[in-house]
Amino acid sequence: MAEGGENAPTRAPTSSRDVMLGERFKIRPGQTVMDMATPAAEAFVAVDQTQPDTAMTALVARPEQLPRVSACAQLKGLSQAGAAKLLEHGPIDWPDGTRRYAMVYETPAGAAILRRNASIQPIDPRVLVRSFIAPAASLLAEYVRRGVAHRAIRPDNVYWYDFGQSKLILGPCTAGPPGARQPAQFEPLELAICDPYGRGPGTAIDDVYSLGATALALAMGRWPMAEADDPAVIQRRIDVGNWDALAGKYNPPTDLYDFFRGTLADDPTERWTLPTLAKWLDGGRPALPRMTSLAKAREPFLFEGKLYRTGREIALALSKNPPQATGAIRTGVLADWARRALPDDIAAKKVQAMSVPENPAGRDGDPALVARICLALDPSGPIHISGVSVRPDGVASALARAYLSARDTLPAYDSMFRSGIHLEWVSAQQGPQGAGRQARRLTVYERLSRWVMEPIPGSGLERCLYELDQRLPCLSPLSIDQWVESPGEMLPAIDAAIAEGDQKGFDRHIAAFLAARGAADENALKGLMGGSADEEARMASLKLLAHLQETYLVGALPNLAAQCAVLVRPTVEQFQRISTKELIARKSETAVGQGDLQGLLNIVDDRVALDADKKGFDSAKTEYAAASERLSKADLVVLDRSRQATYRGRETATLAAGSLALATFFGVLAAYL
Amino acid sequence: MAPKAKLVERAQQRSRGWVKKVAPAAWLLAAVMSLMLLVMWPAIAIYVALAGLPTLAMALVDDDPERRGTLCVGALNFAGSLPFALLALGGTLRTTPLTWGTAYFYPYLGAMVGFAIYVAVPYVLRRIVRVEEERERRLLSERQDALVEEWGANVATVRLDFSRADDAR
Numbered sequence: 056m057a058e059g060g061e062n063a064p065t066r067a068p069t070s071s072r073d074v075m076l077g078e079r080f081k082i083r084p085g086q087t088v089m090d091m092a093t094p095a096a097e098a099f100v101a102v103d104q105t106q107p108d109t110a111m112t113a114l115v116a117r118p119e120q121l122p123r124v125s126a127c128a129q130l131k132g133l134s135q136a137g138a139a140k141l142l143e144h145g146p147i148d149w150p151d152g153t154r155r156y157a158m159v160y161e162t163p164a165g166a167a168i169l170r171r172n173a174s175i176q177p178i179d180p181r182v183l184v185r186s187f188i189a190p191a192a193s194l195l196a197e198y199v200r201r202g203v204a205h206r207a208i209r210p211d212n213v214y215w216y217d218f219g220q221s222k223l224i225l226g227p228c229t230a231g232p233p234g235a236r237q238p239a240q241f242e243p244l245e246l247a248i249c250d251p252y253g254r255g256p257g258t259a260i261d262d263v264y265s266l267g268a269t270a271l272a273l274a275m276g277r278w279p280m281a282e283a284d285d286p287a288v289i290q291r292r293i294d295v296g297n298w299d300a301l302a303g304k305y306n307p308p309t310d311l312y313d314f315f316r317g318t319l320a321d322d323p324t325e326r327w328t329l330p331t332l333a334k335w336l337d338g339g340r341p342a343l344p345r346m347t348s349l350a351k352a353r354e355p356f357l358f359e360g361k362l363y364r365t366g367r368e369i370a371l372a373l374s375k376n377p378p379q380a381t382g383a384i385r386t387g388v389l390a391d392w393a394r395r396a397l398p399d400d401i402a403a404k405k406v407q408a409m410s411v412p413e414n415p416a417g418r419d420g421d422p423a424l425v426a427r428i429c430l431a432l433d434p435s436g437p438i439h440i441s442g443v444s445v446r447p448d449g450v451a452s453a454l455a456r457a458y459l460s461a462r463d464t465l466p467a468y469d470s471m472f473r474s475g476i477h478l479e480w481v482s483a484q485q486g487p488q489g490a491g492r493q494a495r496r497l498t499v500y501e502r503l504s505r506w507v508m509e510p511i512p513g514s515g516l517e518r519c520l521y522e523l524d525q526r527l528p529c530l531s532p533l534s535i536d537q538w539v540e541s542p543g544e545m546l547p548a549i550d551a552a553i554a555e556g557d558q559k560g561f562d563r564h565i566a567a568f569l570a571a572r573g574a575a576d577e578n579a580l581k582g583l584m585g586g587s588a589d590e591e592a593r594m595a596s597l598k599l600l601a602h603l604q605e606t607y608l609v610g611a612l613p614n615l616a617a618q619c620a621v622l623v624r625p626t627v628e629q630f631q632r633i634s635t636k637e638l639i640a641r642k643s644e645t646a647v648g649q650g651d652l653q654g655l656l657n658i659v660d661d662r663v664a665l666d667a668d669k670k671g672f673d674s675a676k677t678e679y680a681a682a683s684e685r686l687s688k689a690d691l692v693v694l695d696r697s698r699q700a701t702y703r704g705r706e707t708a709t710l711a712a713g714s715l716a717l718a719t720f721f722g723v724l725a726a727y728l
Numbered sequence: 729m730a731p732k733a734k735l736v737e738r739a740q741q742r743s744r745g746w747v748k749k750v751a752p753a754a755w756l757l758a759a760v761m762s763l764m765l766l767v768m769w770p771a772i773a774i775y776v777a778l779a780g781l782p783t784l785a786m787a788l789v790d791d792d793p794e795r796r797g798t799l800c801v802g803a804l805n806f807a808g809s810l811p812f813a814l815l816a817l818g819g820t821l822r823t824t825p826l827t828w829g830t831a832y833f834y835p836y837l838g839a840m841v842g843f844a845i846y847v848a849v850p851y852v853l854r855r856i857v858r859v860e861e862e863r864e865r866r867l868l869s870e871r872q873d874a875l876v877e878e879w880g881a882n883v884a885t886v887r888l889d890f891s892r893a894d895d896a897r
Contacts, residue, residue: 631879675879682868683884689865696857702740704850705796711849712800712842716807723811723834
């Protein structure tokens with residue numbers, strides 16, 4: 056891989072022990088691969104134990120970075136020319152004690168072909184088509200079949216596959232959220248104006264644009280607009296269109312003219328699709344996109360000292376300055392301009408209507424009002440709210456990013472879901488680039504508002520997070536270092552945290568995670584989160600944990616069991632028979648020792664035994680009370696019985712005396728006769 | 729009141745009714761016979777009167793409504809004097825019983841035995857009742873202790889019902 060020794064393995068100052076990914080791949084934390092490292096993932100040498108001579112690179116996600124796990128699952132083992140082969144992926148135990156996500160790729164034969172501010176010999180158009188565009192188009196078609204988009208096609212992620220430099224391949228695309236590392240030059244404009252983490256998974260059409268832009272860079276031998284930053288690139292592309300902005304004075308080869316025009320079309324609905332690209336590669340002459348540009352206003356809109364002429368520009372400007380945007384809307388300045396100058400009559404009418412104070416658009420507060428105005432001005436753009444610009448299908452990664460390192464943006468997402476702007480955004484989309492790609496997620500979108508507004512455990516923004524991305528690990532401080540992706544993995548993480556004396560406890564992330572992935576109900580989560588949970592909630596929480604332990608075949612959880620023993624103590628106290636309590640305590644200790652939550656549940660969830668105990672106790676109470684009553688009246692009873700005894704005794708004495716008298720009478724009489 | 733106690737009370741009332749009905753006739757008969765005895769055999773009458781002094785004394789102190797003490801003492805007292813009176817009447821005795829010590833010994837001994845029976849039998853029965861009651865109390869207390877041991881102190885947290893205590897008393 057070391058073209059010029061650039062990306063040769065370099066030994067770290069201190070070597071660490073090897074880390075295993077599965078049973079096949081050995082990762083060497085002491086040997087980094089600098090050329091494959093990105094801000095999202097570190098790169099290390101990996102060894103395939105079945106093929107020790109094949110060069111492998113392990114991308115290990117950096118802390119607080121979230122790789123595309125679901126895409127990894129789809130792309131693993133895909134052996135197709137045109138992309139680096141993903142051989143294995145999964146969480147690993149890193150030497151620093153955390154669990155990180157690793158992805159093992161075949162190492163390309165050379166360094167990244169073209170980095171920003173670097174230049175290379177322009178690649179011949181025919182070589183470019185044969186070595187790069189054709190394999191990449193075929194690869195993207197396979198990606199479509201697997202339901203993923205690459206979303207990381209850019210010159211510094213393209214490598215020579217072999218030392219003979221016969222083929223170019225696309226580099227890894229799973230190290231970070233889709234499109235997050237894409238410079239504005241290589242991202243479709245409607246995605247480039249989003250926040251990097253809020254661009255969404257994208258589609259093949261987005262990849263086609265990136266392929267076109269990257270091919271342009273390779274054909275030019277340099278990055279287009281390499282010196283410009285992203286805002287400048289975006290502004291330029293809005294002003295003059297994609298082709299003029301990127302190519303500038305570059306005169307494309309005739310062979311690639313149609314390709315660049317088709318793939319870099321400004322209107323996404325006009326842009327070439329993969330079948331169209333395949334047709335062109337087969338020598339066909341697909342229809343070229345119409346040359347369209349964004350409709351410009353009849354007069355510019357002055358905002359914060361700058362002049363803007365398109366709805367998209369104004370939406371971007373308003374989104375960057377929410378307080379000033381609110382002023383422009385509330386004072387009617389924007390509405391007046393829209394009435395006079397905005398060429399889109401529908402958008403103009405919407406802006407005017409929403410600017411009226413009584414309009415329902417303002418019912419959810421100023422951030423939502425600005426977002427609605429931006430949506431009216433640029434329906435195909437992202438949602439702009441409180442300084443955040445995201446597409447609804449990119450909310451999952453953007454929200455995860457916010458929780459990890461930008462918590463000040465969380466209120467923006469809360470406001471978005473509460474006001475339902477994400478649903479309005481879906482309604483505003485048109486064509487295959489719009490509603491069609493969002494329709495399948497509409498059901499989930501509709502639930503987001505409810506989850507945010509419900510004040511119950513397991514709801515809130517955290518629930519949205521885990522429902523939107525089913526492979527996202529739990530971001531709770533308790534488990535963030537453990538890469539917990541399923542409820543079964545959550546339990547050992549909690550157990551370990553308890554063992555270490557970690558007092559973080561069950562937080563909102565864990566509750567939402569278990570609600571989304573473990574189908575935990577409100578009652579069970581209330582019991583887990585403690586507070587004023589009643590006996591029913593505590594039982595429900597234990598049932599949930601026991602169910603998860605059994606379902607996911609989790610081993611012993613002694614620390615969690617010990618905590619659950621405390622959780623069920625009130626239930627145990629309901630038993631009255633002392634011997635039963637002692638028996639339960641012994642069984643409980645055994646279950647705790649074995650870390651068996653199901654065993655613990657079986658003990659306390661025995662309703663039959665509890666009912667029998669209750670009946671027995673009631674009976675005993677009655678018996679005790681009867682005895683007490685009898686004892687309290689004992690003196691009176693003795694008095695009564697003594698009186699009767701006296702009466703009977705005197706009767707008996709009378710009879711006895713009478714009988715004796717007769718005997719005496721006759722005895723004396725006989726003695727003297 | 730328990731059914732058994734009611735039966736006893738009813739029996740006592742019936743008994744008192746019979747005694748009250750018969751008592752005047754018995755007294756009248758006794759008075760006539762005593763008068764006849766005193767007129768016809770004054771010495772024997774005086775003997776019987778002197779020999780019957782314990783019965784008279786018992787009759788004065790007897791607190792039993794049915795005079796069972798008097799009956800007990802009187803029966804044996806009379807059983808001791810009557811043979812001597814009859815023997816004297818029949819002329820079998822060589823001396824008058826009025827002045828014969830032995831003729832007083834038997835009636836007085838009989839009265840003492842009668843008194844002893846009258847006192848002892850109820851006393852024994854009362855003792856038996858008390859022993860039984862003590863045994864029953866002990867069994868109840870032991871049962872209560874066993875219940876507390878089996879179920880804990882909570883089993884004793886029951887309000888006792890003393891509403892009928894006054895009735896029983």
